[in-house]
Amino acid sequence: MVSIGYNSLLVLCGALVLGALCGLVGSFIYLRKNTLISDATSHATLPGIGIGFLVAFALGWEQGRHLPTLLAGAALTGALAAFTIGWMQRNTRLNNDVAVGAVLSVFYGAGIVLLSIIQRLENASQAALDSFLLGQIAGISIGDIYLILILCAVTIICTLLLLKELTLLCFDEEFAHTTGMSVSKVDIALICLMLGVVCVGLRMVGLILILALLIIPPVTARLWTDKLSNMLWLSSAIGGLCALTGAYLSASIEHLPAGAAIVLCAAALFFPSALFRRHAA
Amino acid sequence: MSDIFWSIDFPALLIAMLAALACSLPGSFLVLRRESMMADALSHVVLPGLALAFILTGSLGSGVMFIGALLACLVATLLIKVLREYAGIESGAAMGIVFTSLFALGLVLLEKGVGSRVHLDAHHALYGGLELSYWPLPHTWNNIPHAIISLSILNVLSIAFIWLCLKELTLASFDSVYAQTIGLRRSLISAALMILVALSAVACFEAVGSVLVIALFICPAASARMFCDRVHTQLILSAVLAVFMAVIGYVAAAFVPALLGFEHSLSAAGMIALVGGIILGTSILCAPVYGVLQKRK
Amino acid sequence: MSILPFHVQNLSLHYGGQSAEALSDINWSAPAGQLSAIIGPNGAGKSTLFKAAMGLLNAQKGQVQFFGENLDDVRGQVSYMPQRTAVDWDFPVNALDVATMGLYAQIGWLKRIKRTHKEQAMAALERVKMADHAHKQIGALSGGQQQRVFLARALAQNADLYLMDEPFAGIDAKTQDLIIDIFHALKAAGKTVIVVHHDLHSAEGIFDEVLLLNKRVIAHGAASEVLSETHLKTAYSAHG
Numbered sequence: 064m065v066s067i068g069y070n071s072l073l074v075l076c077g078a079l080v081l082g083a084l085c086g087l088v089g090s091f092i093y094l095r096k097n098t099l100i101s102d103a104t105s106h107a108t109l110p111g112i113g114i115g116f117l118v119a120f121a122l123g124w125e126q127g128r129h130l131p132t133l134l135a136g137a138a139l140t141g142a143l144a145a146f147t148i149g150w151m152q153r154n155t156r157l158n159n160d161v162a163v164g165a166v167l168s169v170f171y172g173a174g175i176v177l178l179s180i181i182q183r184l185e186n187a188s189q190a191a192l193d194s195f196l197l198g199q200i201a202g203i204s205i206g207d208i209y210l211i212l213i214l215c216a217v218t219i220i221c222t223l224l225l226l227k228e229l230t231l232l233c234f235d236e237e238f239a240h241t242t243g244m245s246v247s248k249v250d251i252a253l254i255c256l257m258l259g260v261v262c263v264g265l266r267m268v269g270l271i272l273i274l275a276l277l278i279i280p281p282v283t284a285r286l287w288t289d290k291l292s293n294m295l296w297l298s299s300a301i302g303g304l305c306a307l308t309g310a311y312l313s314a315s316i317e318h319l320p321a322g323a324a325i326v327l328c329a330a331a332l333f334f335p336s337a338l339f340r341r342h343a344a
Numbered sequence: 345m346s347d348i349f350w351s352i353d354f355p356a357l358l359i360a361m362l363a364a365l366a367c368s369l370p371g372s373f374l375v376l377r378r379e380s381m382m383a384d385a386l387s388h389v390v391l392p393g394l395a396l397a398f399i400l401t402g403s404l405g406s407g408v409m410f411i412g413a414l415l416a417c418l419v420a421t422l423l424i425k426v427l428r429e430y431a432g433i434e435s436g437a438a439m440g441i442v443f444t445s446l447f448a449l450g451l452v453l454l455e456k457g458v459g460s461r462v463h464l465d466a467h468h469a470l471y472g473g474l475e476l477s478y479w480p481l482p483h484t485w486n487n488i489p490h491a492i493i494s495l496s497i498l499n500v501l502s503i504a505f506i507w508l509c510l511k512e513l514t515l516a517s518f519d520s521v522y523a524q525t526i527g528l529r530r531s532l533i534s535a536a537l538m539i540l541v542a543l544s545a546v547a548c549f550e551a552v553g554s555v556l557v558i559a560l561f562i563c564p565a566a567s568a569r570m571f572c573d574r575v576h577t578q579l580i581l582s583a584v585l586a587v588f589m590a591v592i593g594y595v596a597a598a599f600v601p602a603l604l605g606f607e608h609s610l611s612a613a614g615m616i617a618l619v620g621g622i623i624l625g626t627s628i629l630c631a632p633v634y635g636v637l638q639k640r641k
Numbered sequence: 642m643s644i645l646p647f648h649v650q651n652l653s654l655h656y657g658g659q660s661a662e663a664l665s666d667i668n669w670s671a672p673a674g675q676l677s678a679i680i681g682p683n684g685a686g687k688s689t690l691f692k693a694a695m696g697l698l699n700a701q702k703g704q705v706q707f708f709g710e711n712l713d714d715v716r717g718q719v720s721y722m723p724q725r726t727a728v729d730w731d732f733p734v735n736a737l738d739v740a741t742m743g744l745y746a747q748i749g750w751l752k753r754i755k756r757t758h759k760e761q762a763m764a765a766l767e768r769v770k771m772a773d774h775a776h777k778q779i780g781a782l783s784g785g786q787q788q789r790v791f792l793a794r795a796l797a798q799n800a801d802l803y804l805m806d807e808p809f810a811g812i813d814a815k816t817q818d819l820i821i822d823i824f825h826a827l828k829a830a831g832k833t834v835i836v837v838h839h840d841l842h843s844a845e846g847i848f849d850e851v852l853l854l855n856k857r858v859i860a861h862g863a864a865s866e867v868l869s870e871t872h873l874k875t876a877y878s879a880h881g
Binding site: 378515574575 | 695697716719721732738742745750753794798
Binding site: 098102106167171174176183274278286319320 | 375378379380381383384388427431433434436437439440441444445447448449451452455456466470471472553555556557558559561562563565566569570597607608609610611613614615616617618620621624628634636639
C-alpha cells in the first residue's frame with residue numbers, strides 16, 4: 064500500500080469534487096444543447112488570466128501567480144465572452160456557431176498577446192501560466208486546493224438550490240414558461256454555473272480540455288439512462304471517477320498533463336458505451 | 345529595408361497572408377453551412393496526427409507530418425459523423441468529445457512517446473510559431489521556408505476547387521434537399537469541402553497554432569457576411585479581409601511595439617486573431633444594411 | 642401518352658426505430674397530362690410519399706417509377722418543389738440565383754453558368770411575375786414571393802412531371818391565383834402536375850384527379866367522386 068500524504072490526498076479530493084461538479088453542471092449544459100458555449104467560454108478565460116496575472120504582479124502578490132486574482136480575471140473575460148455570444152446571436156444575422164467560433168478564437172488570441180507581454184516581465188513566474196492551458200497537478204499549493212474546494216462547494220450548493228428550475232428547463236421549456244418561470248433568467252444562471260465550473264477547473268484540467276469534462280460524463284451517462292435524475296448522479300459519478308483517476312495518474316507518472324489524463328479516462332468510458340449502447344440514444 | 349526584415353519579417357508576413365487566404369476561402373462555406381465549429385475540431389486534431397506520424401515513422405519530414413495530420417482530420421470527421429448519425433449524439437457534443445479526446449491523446453503521445461528528443465511540442469499548437477519562420481539571405485528557391493511552398497500550392501488548389509465547384513457548393517449549402525433531388529451528391533460535396541478544410545487546418549497549424557486557425561477560418565468570412573448578399577462577393581471580400589487582417593496583425597505585433605519604445609515584439613498569431621476580432625466587431629456594428637447601428641436607426 | 646409519368650407500386654415505409662408504418666402498401670398512378678392532388682390529414686404521409694419517390698427517404702418495400710424508368714435515368718424530366726423549406730433565408734443568393742439552380746443539372750456539373758442560362762432563369766421568373774425582384778436577396782422577399790421564386794426554379798427545369806409539396810402553404814391570395822394559372826398552363830402544355838394539398842374545399846375546383854391518403858390509399862379517382870363524405874370520413878377518422 065502506497066502511503067499518500069495529506070497534501071496529495073487533498074489534491075485527489077479536489078479532483079474528485081471538481082469532476083463530480085463538472086458531471087452535474089455539464090448534464091444541464093448538454094440537455095440545453097449549449098455545449099459549444101462552454102468551449103468558447105473556457106478558451107476566453109485566457110485573457111482574463113493574463114490580466115489577473117498583470118494585476119497581481121503589479122501589486123506584488125506571489126510574483127503574479129495569485130490564484131484568486133487569476134480566477135477573478137478568468138471569470139470576468141469568460142462572462143464577457145458568454146455575453147458577447149448571446150448578444151451576437153440576438154442582434155446580428157450571424158449564426159450561433161459563427162458567434163462561438165469567432166469569440167473563442169479572438170479572446171484566445173488576445174490572451175496569447177497578453178502572455179507574450181508577460182513573458183518579457185522580469186521576476187514574473189510566468190511559466191506557471193502554462194499550467195492553466197493544459198492543467199497541472201504537481202506543484203499545486205495547499206492554499207490553492209482550499210480555494211478550489213471552497214469554490215466547488217459554492218457552485219454545488221448553487222446548482223442544488225436551482226435543481227428544480229434547471230430540471231424543468233431541460234425537461235420542458237414551454238411548460239416551464241407557463242409556470243411563470245423566467246426561462247432566460249434560469250438560462251443565465253446555468254451559464255454562470257458553467258462559468259464557475261470552468262474557472263474552478265482551470266488550475267487542474269486546463270482551459271483547453273475542461274470542455275471535455277463538461278461534455279463526456281453527461282453524454283456517457285445519457286447513453287445508459289433515460290431518466291434525468293439517474294443521469295445526474297451517474298454523470299457526476301463518472302466525472303468524479305475520471306478526474307480522480309486522471310489526477311492520480313498525472314501525479315504518479317512524470318510529464319503526464321493532468322487535463323489530458325483526465326480526458327483520456329473519460330474517453331475510455333465513453334467510446335465503449337457509445338459502441339454498446341448506441342440504440343439507447 | 346534591413347536584412348532582418350527580408351530574412352525574418354518578410355517570410356513570416358508572406359506565410360501569414362497565404363495562411364489567411366487559404367483559410368478564408370473554405371471558411372466562407374463553413375460559415376454559410378453553419379459548420380464553423382468543424383474548423384475548431386479539425387485544428388485541434390492536427391496535434392495527435394503529428395505525434396502519431398512521428399512515433400510510427402520516426403521521421404520529422406514535412407511530408408510525413410502532413411499526411412499524419414491529414415489522416416487524423418479525416419478520422420476525426422468520420423468519428424464525429426458516426427457519433428452523430430449512429431449514436432444519435434447532438435453535433436456540438438459529438439465534436440467536443442472527439443476533438444478533446446484526440447487532443448488529449450496527442451498531448452500524452454507528445455509527452456510520453458516523443459519526449460524531449462525532438463523539437464515537437466504542444467507549444468506550437470497553443471501559441472503558433474509565426475516568429476520562427478526564417479528565410480536566409482540571399483533568397484533562393486533552395487532555402488525558401490517550406491511553409492511558403494505548401495501554402496502556395498494549397499491556395500492554388502482551393503481557388504481551383506472553388507472556381508470549379510462554385511455552383512455545386514452554393515446549391516448544396518443553400519438547399520441540400522433540392523440538390524439531392526436534381527442528382528447532386530451532397531455527401532460528395534461535403535466530403536470535398538471537409539478535405540479542403542482539413543488541408544488548410546494542417547497547413548496553417550504550424551504558422552498560427554490550432555486555436556488561432558479558427559480565427560482565420562471564421563473572422564473574415566463572418567465579417568464579409570455582414571456586407572454581402574451574393575456568394576462570389578462574399579468569397580472575394582472575405583479573402584481580402586483575411587489578407588488585410590494578416591498584414592495588420594503582423595505589423596501590429598512585430599513593429600508597433602518597437603515604435604512605442606518597447607524592446608520586444610508581441611505574439612503575431614495572437615495579434616492577427618485580435619485584429620480579426622476588431623474587424624468583425626467593426627463590421628457587425630457599422631455594416632451598411634445589416635450592421636447593428638444601421639438597424640437601430 | 643401511354644407511359645405512366647408517376648407510378649407507385651406496393652410502397653411501404655416506416656421511419657427508423659418506429660414500428661408503425663408511415664406508408665403502407667401504396668399503389669397509385671397519376672394520370673398523364675392532368676393535375677392531381679394528394680390529400681389527407683396531418684401525418685398521413687403525403688410529403689413522405691414524395692420524399693420516398695425522390696429518393697430522400699428509403700422505402701422498405703416497393704418502388705416508384707417515373708415514365709416507366711427509375712428516377713436516376715429520368716431526373717431531368719422530373720421537377721420537385723419541396724415544402725417551404727428550412728433553407729437559410731439569409732443565404733447570399735438572390736431570386737435569379739435561385740431560379741438558375743433549376744438549370745444546374747442541365748448545365749452539367751463542374752460547368753460554368755452562361756448568359757443564356759441566366760436568360761432562361763429570368764424567363765422563368767417572368768412567368769411567376771417576379772422579374773422585377775430578380776436581384777433581391779431571397780430573404781428580403783415576402784413569403785408568397787419566395788414561393789414564386791421556388792416555383793420559377795421548378796419551371797426553369799422545364800420538366801415533364803412536377804411534384805409540388807404544399808405550394809399553397811402560407812401565401813397570399815394573389816400568389817395562389819398565379820400558381821393556379823401556372824398549373825393550367827402546364828396542363829395545357831401536356832405536363833403532369835402532382836401537388837400535396839391540404840385544403841379540401843378548394844381541391845375540387847383545381848384538380849382533375851385526387852389521391853386520398855392516410856398512411857394507406859383511402860380512395861383515388863376523379864376529384865368529385867373521391868371527395869365524397871364517406872371517403873373523407875374514413876380518411877379523417879381517428880384510426881390512423
